[in-house]
Amino acid sequence: MSIERPWLDHYPAGIPADIDVNAYRSIAALLDESFQKFRNRPAFANFGKVLTYGDLDELSRAFAGYLSGELGLKKGDRLAIMLPNLLQYPIALFGALRLGLTVVNTNPLYTARELHHQLEDSGAKALLVLDNFAATAQQALDGTKVQHIVTTAVGDMIGFPKGNIINFVVKTLRKEVPPFHLPKAVRFRDALERGKAHPMPAVEIAHEDVAFLQYTGGTTGVAKGAMLTHRNMIANMLQTRPWVAGHATPGEETIITALPLYHIFSLTVNGLIFTSLGGLNHLITNPRDMRGFVKELRKTSFTAITGVNTLFNGLLNTPGFDQVDFSRLHLTMAGGMALQRSVAERWKKVTGKPIIEGYGLTETSPVAFANRVDIKDYTGSIGYPIPATDAQIRDEDGKVLPLGETGELCIRGPQVMKGYWNQPEETAKVLDADGWLRTGDIARMDETGQAFIVDRKKDMILVSGFNVYPNEIEDVVMHHPGVAEVAAVGVEDEHSGEIVKLFVVRKDPSLTIEALKAYCRENLTGYKRPKQIEFRDALPKTNVGKILRRELRDEEKRKKHST
Incomplete structure (x- = not known):
């Protein structure tokens, strides 16, 4: 069955509708080509040391x-x-x-x-x-x-x-x-x-050999390894490279790599695409030290930078950032979480350049959608499906909805993972026999094929571009002897997009917020730790006893918007 691709009419000139995934046998073949082609060019820099x-x-x-x-x-x-x-x-x-x-x-x-x-x-x-x-x-x-x-x-x-x-x-x-x-x-x-x-x-x-086990929470709490093959990664590089190639000169680009390379966005875009273009990745080891980061930027003549909304927001709020030389900067790319209009507009004002927002998942290696690189201002959309990518909006029953209607965003393409490592049941929940991936994101698509994310289907919390799964948080907190019941929800936050808030029914009346936060510090990575904890006598539930996180989330939204 052929899929409508209205977005092809809105691609920039020179962007192909499809790709030849057989152009490279493996990531190793791609690397060999760059090592030969750009042998004497700088490849990675860190603390003043440069490797060619x-x-x-x-x-x-x-x-x-x-x-x-x-x-x-x-x-x-x-x-x-x-x-x-x-x-x-x-x-x-x-x-x-x-x-x-x-x-x-x-x-x-x-x-x-x-x-x-x-x-x-x-x-x-x-x-x-x-x-x-x-x-x-x-x-x-x-x-x-x-x-x-x-x-x-x-x-x-x-x-x-x-x-x-x-x-x-x-x-x-x-x-x-x-x-x-x-x-x-x-x-x-x-x-x-x-x-x-x-x-x-x-x-x-071979193409089907697994290059990465990239762990993600998926739809449940326990992290699952998305199997990303050599074919997946090569495909995503070939799909995305033409998108930026018209705005990048091979062997001449310097990209600021502040997002960790273990994060799929940085891995593919900075680690693979810019390596294939003979670019110089300028590694920032500790981007949380914003003052040090800005100092580094002031010493570097850079042409491109990738980041998540919180990173851009942090830079904009750091003294000295407006004194950085942006004269060579021509590519700012955002992904990992929703880009906020206020951040995008401030970035353009300070740097003179727009932020190009894309969308993807660990399961899509990661890029699936991207705004055109020639946009002048914030669009509020995630852009168009990239080459060789099909996208549909479907209802709860999996029926394809017409353009303009809101439903679950589903994606098919050569960048979609092989499945979850040793988890066939979990794979079957998100990947059908025809290769369509259910993203769990609610979106709508306009008549040009441009997509807008409306909300997340699942209860996932997005903290600074990292997925936080309530099941995992709740599972950890329930191991505390003083806790009877717990619900974890995401609460809007201007710095990190969302933060984790816990609603807790105590088993031990003497349990304090401080004690529970200390417990979470021992058992959870920083971005997963609750920033707010509220004790309650009871939690809202369905008639079968399932805790209604949605009600708690809505309550928080009402509180926030009534102040």
């Missing part, structure tokens, strides 16, 4: 040599990487992908409980972790299949003396490295040295 594409080729080759020659890892084995944006990340990532390993991207801020689940579920055999988070890793390893650990410090790839100074400051002055004991761990630089003695084996990597 040639450096990256050799270093990732050495890391692949270590993983295969010393550790015996083979195609399909899982490597977990738990790093912020440092030079070690692309070296390890590209080394693993060239070897045909499956990369398990791991948020460095995970608690031991969250990390344990991911390592156990993925069956990761090896873990690369920053010293700052090694104590968490130590607590999480029991009962997992992890046999090999590589550790590294922030300044390890920066060189002498600057790297040594950074490591001294981080460990000794700032005391940011809690003590850990991983006696069999190998240091990253030693791994590279040892890897040089082993040639990188030639590995046949």
Whole structure:
């Protein structure tokens, strides 16, 4: 059955309706092309140190040599990487992908409980972790299949003396490295040295091989690994590259990479697309230090930046940002969460450039929709489906609705995941036999094919671009002996889009808000922790006893809008 694609008439000139996903055999083939084509161009910069594409080729080759020659890892084995944006990340990532390993991207801020689940579920055999988070890793390893650990410090790839100074400051002055004991761990630089003695084996990597297990909460609380194949990632790169290519000069772009590369948006757009264009990724290791971030921007001549609404908002509210040189900036891209009109308008006023908003999910590798790059102002829409992508709005029964009506946004295309790792039932809930993915987002599409997100179908909470699932929060809080019942909902927040609010019925009348917040700090990553807690005598429920989160959410909205 042919699908109507009204959006094709509104594409910019030169954007294809479809792509040739067979242009590259694998991500490794794409990397090889960039390593040769842009050999002497700068590829990644961090703390003043620059790696060229040639450096990256050799270093990732050495890391692949270590993983295969010393550790015996083979195609399909899982490597977990738990790093912020440092030079070690692309070296390890590209080394693993060239070897045909499956990369398990791991948020460095995970608690031991969250990390344990991911390592156990993925069956990761090896873990690369920053010293700052090694104590968490130590607590999480029991009962997992992890046999090999590589550790590294922030300044390890920066060189002498600057790297040594950074490591001294981080460990000794700032005391940011809690003590850990991983006696069999190998240091990253030693791994590279040892890897040089082993040639990188030639590995046949196929389109359907899984490149990433990218963990996402999906529709339930427990994180599931979205299987993103080499085909998915290549497709998304080929679908999105033409969208920006007319506004990017190969070998000349410098992109600010502040979103962590373990986040799917940054991984595909910054890590793959800009690498395929021979761009320089300027890595920001700690974007939460906004003053330091702005200082870095003032020293850098950049042409592009990606971010989420909260990042742009944070920059706009940081002193000195309006003194940054925006003369070369021509591409600002937002995703991960809804872009607020006020932020978009302020950004344009300060930088002179609009923010181009796109839309996607972990399950779509991630880009599915994007605004035209030549827009002048905020549109309020997520734009058009990108090349080779079909989109429909469907009702509760899965019937396709006419344009202009509101329903669930469904997407089909070569970027849609293979499924959830070892979770066929969960996969079946969102992916049908014809390859259509149910996004769980409520949207409408106008007659041009431009889409507008209306609301989320599920109770998911979106904090600074990260998915927070109420089931997970409630599950953790219910383990507290003083809690009888709990509901977690998202409450609007100008800084992070939404924050988590808990409604709690106490079992122990002496339980305090402070005690419960401390408990959440121990068991939940920062962005998942409740910022507000309210004690109640009872929670609203359906006649079968299901807690009505929607009622609580609506109550909060009414309160907010009546003040």
